[in-house]
Amino acid sequence: MSSEFAIRCGGVGKAFQLYAHQNDQLKQILFGLWKKFYREKWVLNDVNFTVQRGERVGIVGRNGAGKTTLLQILCGITQPTKGEFEIEGRIAPILALGSGFDGLLTGRENARIGAAILGLSRKEVDACIEDIAAFADIGPFFEQPMRIYSVGMIARVAFAICAHAQADVLIVDEALSVGDEIFQKKCENYISEFAKTGTILIVSHSLEFLKKLCTRVLWLENGVVREIGDPAKVIAHYRAAMKAEQGQKIAWR
Amino acid sequence: MLASIPAVYVAPFDRAWRNRELIRAVVRRELISRFSGSALGPLWAVLAPLFMLLTYTALFSITVPQLSAGVTVTDYASSIFIGLIVFNLFSELAYRAPMLLHEHVNFVKKSIFPSETIAWTATIRAFTYAGVAFAVYIVFRLLTAGSIPPTIVLAPFLIAPFFLFMLGVVWFLMALGAFTRDVAHIMASVVPMLMFATPIFYRIDQIREISRSAAVWLRFNIVGDYIEMLRDLALDGNMPNIFAYLGIVAVSYAVFIGGYQFFMRYKSVIVDVI
Numbered sequence: 001m002s003s004e005f006a007i008r009c010g011g012v013g014k015a016f017q018l019y020a021h022q023n024d025q026l027k028q029i030l031f032g033l034w035k036k037f038y039r040e041k042w043v044l045n046d047v048n049f050t051v052q053r054g055e056r057v058g059i060v061g062r063n064g065a066g067k068t069t070l071l072q073i074l075c076g077i078t079q080p081t082k083g084e085f086e087i088e089g090r091i092a093p094i095l096a097l098g099s100g101f102d103g104l105l106t107g108r109e110n111a112r113i114g115a116a117i118l119g120l121s122r123k124e125v126d127a128c129i130e131d132i133a134a135f136a137d138i139g140p141f142f143e144q145p146m147r148i149y150s151v152g153m154i155a156r157v158a159f160a161i162c163a164h165a166q167a168d169v170l171i172v173d174e175a176l177s178v179g180d181e182i183f184q185k186k187c188e189n190y191i192s193e194f195a196k197t198g199t200i201l202i203v204s205h206s207l208e209f210l211k212k213l214c215t216r217v218l219w220l221e222n223g224v225v226r227e228i229g230d231p232a233k234v235i236a237h238y239r240a241a242m243k244a245e246q247g248q249k250i251a252w253r
Numbered sequence: 254m255l256a257s258i259p260a261v262y263v264a265p266f267d268r269a270w271r272n273r274e275l276i277r278a279v280v281r282r283e284l285i286s287r288f289s290g291s292a293l294g295p296l297w298a299v300l301a302p303l304f305m306l307l308t309y310t311a312l313f314s315i316t317v318p319q320l321s322a323g324v325t326v327t328d329y330a331s332s333i334f335i336g337l338i339v340f341n342l343f344s345e346l347a348y349r350a351p352m353l354l355h356e357h358v359n360f361v362k363k364s365i366f367p368s369e370t371i372a373w374t375a376t377i378r379a380f381t382y383a384g385v386a387f388a389v390y391i392v393f394r395l396l397t398a399g400s401i402p403p404t405i406v407l408a409p410f411l412i413a414p415f416f417l418f419m420l421g422v423v424w425f426l427m428a429l430g431a432f433t434r435d436v437a438h439i440m441a442s443v444v445p446m447l448m449f450a451t452p453i454f455y456r457i458d459q460i461r462e463i464s465r466s467a468a469v470w471l472r473f474n475i476v477g478d479y480i481e482m483l484r485d486l487a488l489d490g491n492m493p494n495i496f497a498y499l500g501i502v503a504v505s506y507a508v509f510i511g512g513y514q515f516f517m518r519y520k521s522v523i524v525d526v527i
Contacts, residue, residue, distance in 0.1 A: 016525060025526050026433045029519070075365050079521035096363040104286040116278040117366055145289075 004088075006169055006199035007051040007074065011083035013223075014044040014069055043069050045223040046083070053088070053168075056200040058210035058231065060238050061220035067203045070220065071095065071173050074201070089168025089199075092118055094159065096173070103147030107138065107157050110146055114161040128164045135186075136160035156183055163190050170194055172202040188213075207235050265369075265420075265513040272370045279374045284381065302386035306334050306393055327397040331488055334390055336453035339480045342383040343419065344444045349375060350423040351430025351437040354527050361524060368523070369516055372423040380416060390487070402490025408483065415479050418505035421512030428516045431523045451477040456484070475501055475508075 017038035019025055024037040031037075044066045051057050061067050072078045074085060075093040100117065101110045111132050115125045133142050136156040141149065149157075162170075170191070191200065192213065204210050210217060210231060217234040219227040227234050260267075269276065288294045310330040324332070353371050360366040387408075394401050430436040451474055452460070461468040471477055478501050482493040 023433050023435070026429075026435075029432060029522075077362065077365060078524045091365070093365055096359075100360045100364050100366070102282060102286055104289050105282055109282065109285065113275075113278045113282055116275040117360075117364055121274050122277070 004053045005050050005086075006053045006055070006088050007049075007201065008086045009047055009049050009074075009083070010085065012044060012047045012070070012073060012080045012085055013042060013082040014066070014073060014078070015040040015042045015081045043223050044073070044080070047220075047223070047225055049218060049225060049228055051199060051201065053199055054195075054197075055216060056195045056202070056214045058214035058217045059201065059203045059220055060205075060207065060210065060217060060235065062242070065220045066223045067220055068095075068173055071171055071201070071203060075171055087169060090119060090166070091169045091171055092162045092165040092167030093171045094162045094173065095171070101146050101154060101158070104145055106145055107136070107142040107149070107153075108133070111136075111157060111161050114158065115165065118161065118165040118167070120165065124166070132157075132160045132164050135163055137183075152180055152183065159183075159187055159190075163194075167198065169199045169201070172200070172204075174203050174205060207239070211235055261514070262510060265509065268367070268369060269373055272367050272373075275367070276370050276373050276377070279370070280377050280381075283374060283378045298382055298385045299389060302334075302338070302389045305337065306330065306389065309333050309337075328488070331390065331394055331398075332456065332484055333454060334393070335484050335487060336451070336480045338383050338386045338390065339415075339483060340448060340451055340453050340476060341386075342379050343422075343476050344448070345382075346375060346379050346419055346423055347426065347440050347444050348437075350426035351434075351440060353423070353427045354431045354523060358527055361527065368520060369424065369513070372420055372427060372516070376416065376420050376423055379419070380412075394488075402487065404486045404490050404492065407486050411479060411482055411486065414502045414505040417509035418475060418479075421505070421508035421510070424512035424516035425508075428519050428523060431519075431527050447474070447476070450474055452480055457481055472497075475504060 017025075017028070018041050019028075019038050028037045043064075047066075047070060049057075059067050059070070069078070071093070072095070073080050074087060075091060075095065077093075077095075100114065102113075105113075108129065111129060112125055115128075115132075116122075120128075136142065136153075136159075138149075138153050138156055141153060142157075146154065146157075172191070188209070191202070194200065195213065200213075202210070202214070214231045216229060217231040218225060219234050219238050227237060284295075288297060291297060293300070310326065313326055313329055313333075350372075353375055354361060354368065357366075357368070357371055360371075361368045391401060391405070426436060426440070450471065452471065457468055457471060457477070460471060478497065482498065482501075485491040485493045
């Protein structure tokens with residue numbers, strides 16, 4: 001049904017407050033009514049789009065275009081300065097793999113906390129902890145303190161947790177590039193599998209992957225939606241724009 | 254029944270209840286990670302207060318200063334120990350709170366982590382250690398004095414409002430500490446000052462004999478009031494003044510709600526500044 005949306009974004013904008021001095025933040029809190037101590041930098045401006053349930057939407061754009069900020073807003077980590085958004089269902093954000101882990105605890109213990117952050121109850125965690133271990137597939141390391149893990153192993157555990165969060169909406173920020181080939185394949189398989197039942201919003205710089213996976217692609221540029229629509233078309237335009245700019249930069253030299 | 258209470262007074266509990274699984278998991282992690290890698294492990298939670306208690310008892314059985322005049326050495330040591338349990342709890346949280354959000358920056362910025370629960374986990378952790386120390390006190394008291402006043406069963410009625418008071422303090426310091434690191438430095442100089450304005454090594458009654466007005470001023474120190482009342486219950490076997498008790502419960506609750514609202518008001522800004 002077309003009325004069933006999963007994500008709806010209405011005129012979302014985000015301004016960061018840039019302070020010349022760290023302590024100006026405190027001054028702003030205390031005396032903000034009388035004086036402004038910051039400059040505003042709008043990283044997102046009037047972003048509008050709707051994602052239907054079951055859609056797989058990719059987001060492209062150059063560094064600093066506001067992709068991560070947009071995802072952070074949708075996950076509820078930071079609040080938009082203006083506009084509003086709605087999300088239906090439970091979200092599992094895969095933003096920075098393994099950032100919330102404690103090196104002194106074992107993979108299993110960290111997995112329990114990670115799952116609790118995503119909103120799983122203890123019973124649910126008990127039920128799926130073995131599946132998480134199997135998905136991460138790091139063998140006896142799962143029972144070792146995480147400080148001895150390699151980066152790829154941490155990413156495996158982190159992704160395994162998100163994969164078992166029983167979410168309705170998966171929000172992925174270019175995070176799958178650290179694992180080895182086997183694990184990347186596994187993640188991609190999982191995402192394709194998830195796409196059959198859930199909604200996906202994914203930021204990536206691997207355009208071929210997006211073209212294969214997504215039903216629509218959103219091109220974000222300087223904080224506004226430049227184009228949204230058919231993956232092949234949008235990606236072609238995006239590539240052309242990148243190329244044109246590269247040509248210009250070379251020409252300037 | 255609950256509907257008749259305005260939402261603002263129960264909102265913090267409601268939020269905490271919804272995040273109870275997370276709070277439990279993180280508290281477990283903090284308790285485990287504090288002792289993992291040490292040979293004696295959780296035994297340290299018992300040993301640390303035990304050494305403290307023995308040191309003070311030894312010290313005062315040798316010196317017996319004027320402050321302890323009129324009481325036995327073990328009574329005086331017990332009195333100090335209760336004072337230190339409560340004050341250490343306060344100072345540990347007061348030192349740690351301004352840095353809490355900086356410690357958990359990855360949680361706060363990179364996952365859907367309800368940052369107000371950090372105050373719950375830090376406070377629960379501190380109260381767990383204080384609870385172990387209090388158990389050491391009870392055993393010590395039973396061994397040295399042979400009995401413990403029955404009023405000690407009322408101690409939870411003091412601990413619960415003190416818990417809420419500390420939560421409010423932690424929320425407030427956590428939010429302030431996120432904006433400027435000066436708060437941590439301020440606490441480092443204010444807490445030792447507060448220590449001498451708190452009846453730890455002396456009792457309010459002794460001050461009252463010296464100066465009535467000083468004793469009145471000291472009553473404004475909530476931590477000190479809690480210490481005095483806990484001594485009433487767990488050492489002297491007296492009932493605290495009911496009006497004084499209701500007074501500090503009201504103040505503690507106001508601090509709790511005020512701290513929570515302060516934190517929640519700036520929560521969204523904090524994510525962008527740390």
